[in-house]
Amino acid sequence: MTCPKNIRNGPCGGVRADGHCEVKPEMVCMWVDAFDRSQNMPKYGGELIWLQPPLDRQLEDSSSWINMIRGVDEVSLPGWDGELEKEAVA
Numbered sequence: 001m002t003c004p005k006n007i008r009n010g011p012c013g014g015v016r017a018d019g020h021c022e023v024k025p026e027m028v029c030m031w032v033d034a035f036d037r038s039q040n041m042p043k044y045g046g047e048l049i050w051l052q053p054p055l056d057r058q059l060e061d062s063s064s065w066i067n068m069i070r071g072v073d074e075v076s077l078p079g080w081d082g083e084l085e086k087e088a089v090a
């Protein structure tokens with residue numbers, strides 16, 4: 001991930017008209033780059049528009065393996081019930 005804002009669910013809204021990053025104007029927004037590359041993956045390219053649940057930043061710097069074994073990485077954050085994700089797929 002090269003996004004300077006660490007945004008994982010889509011572009012921040014500050015993408016420049018030329019597709020470059022608002023924080024680092026010398027680089028192409030990683031989401032523009034990801035979308036362009038997804039067009040070369042016809043079978044999976046459409047999945048890029050699926051809404052993903054937000055990351056739990058409280059788990060940052062902890063073990064993903066231990067979090068998975070304990071199931072804490074499957075807990076939805078408040079306000080996220082997955083309904084938006086289902087609507088996006090439908």
Ligand code: SF4
Pocket residue numbers: 002003004005006007010011012013014015016020021022023024028029030031
């Ligand atoms: S323009 Fe793109 S790469 Fe730059 S901060 Fe926003 S989402 Fe991240």
